[in-house]
Amino acid sequence: MTRSAKKAFYSSIKIDVLIPAIEKDLGTLPYVIDSIRKQVKHPIGRIMVVSPPSKRIQALCRRKNCTFINEKRVLPITKEDIHYQTKRTNRSGWLLQQLLKLAGGNLTRKRYYLVIDADTILIRPHVFLVNGKTVFYCRNWSRPEYFRTYRKLLGTKPTASRSFVAHYMLFDKWKLSRLKRTIEARQKTRWYWAIIKKTNKQSYAGFSEFETYGNFVKAHYPGHLVIRSSLNKSFSSNPAALTRKGIFRLAQKYRSLSFHKRSWYIRKKGVRK
Template identity: 55%
Template sequence: MSVATVSVTSSAPSIDILIPAIEKDLATLPYVIDSLRKYVQHPISNIYIVSPNNSRIRQLCSRKSCVFVNETTVLPFTKKAIRYSSTRWNRSGWLYQQLLKMNGDHICREKYFLVIDADTVLIRPHRFRSGGKSIFYCRNWSQPEYFRTYRKLLGAAASAPKSCVTHYMLFESAKLASLKRTIEARHGMSWHAAVIRSINKKRQFGFSEFETYANYVYSGNRTAVLLKNAKNKSLKIPAGSLTQSQIQKYAGSYRSLSFHQRKGYSTPGKP
């Protein structure tokens, strides 16, 4: 994947970017970082990589001028404290990563910060604020448990007309902090304890940080939100195998590509 730079919109606010990652994400993470600098139409202050204390990820942060954040400093507990599994699956790490994202307001310094998955590469220009409104990228797919947990947490049904589980989302720190305070006031405990307690742990997909935040913001003032089709494409090939002409072809129909490789493509991508 070659990298150029798109123009930054002068009226767009500066943002930080937060990317949770583990070692297997080194196959795609360099391309994710490059695509953010190429296609995000906001001034980027810092890109924070939240990860276990991994030397290879630290080296990548150094090469790519990103800020490494040890994930054990973000929450008052580690992944080992979460028990969310069955004899057939284990979602403890998946849930832990979502809780890390939800504490991004304690990491990022800008008023707005973009969270993106470490396996999703932008291939077209993206803007996340326009005319004083936040832009949420959406699709018509979600998990019923996400909405059941949302109702348990906030005492109301989710109101957004589409799903916002689309691999990246712009958070406003003040609104994220308000969401967490609201959860704490309603449940009489820390927001993360309330999330963990509210999940039906017999089901695999019990919570979505993106769905929860987007619906909280939308329910507060839907006129302050713009919804756009995410147009994401999932591919089962290494990110580094795509040629520029292939990327341009995909960009005719899609905004981003996700490389959800659970196994097999753990070789680090080229810087």
């Protein structure tokens, strides 16, 4: 393998990792952590699991050599401050997790930190920085409400032709700080209050942290990003049922697997929503 080919599969830039989680993620979280250590081709500093107080998640962090962080340390607001209730369900916790991801730069001294959802397992090698550019893994569809909220916050239309909502993303703290300052200058309030205020509470999914940051980077740093297809596949089964042979076969076509429907874990463990 040539030197340039090796660079495509490895980066010497050290990053931290942030995973927001709650107890119903315990069925997938161990696999997520293992996949990060295997498939992220950067030197990894800390893997931080941000969660409400939970003895079970703390025990998992000790077992997996991760750092447990109480979510109350990350932001000066809690789920009770958000009041995001649709006709069918309360989405306050869902929106809080996105705000925690955007606030993750306060938890690390490194310039870059990777955020990944607690239900998404990487099955192929990933590099997130190539020749000084951030690699964004994208898909072909999104929700119109994400773009409406982006325009409310920033006053401009998003210009990306693909969606940045791919369940994981590398954040550059310098660019993220500029995004927050831009929101605050326009909205005359702290960035998290602005997002809460501008998110349509009648919509099931009214805001996307990944869509917002990705489109901001594309608009203000057009030469600083590389776009690749996310190649993600959704599953509703238990990740423990996957064999090495099965993962190898899936990796021929996909980069990651997401286990969105975790009713199997809720039924098995009796975890309450």
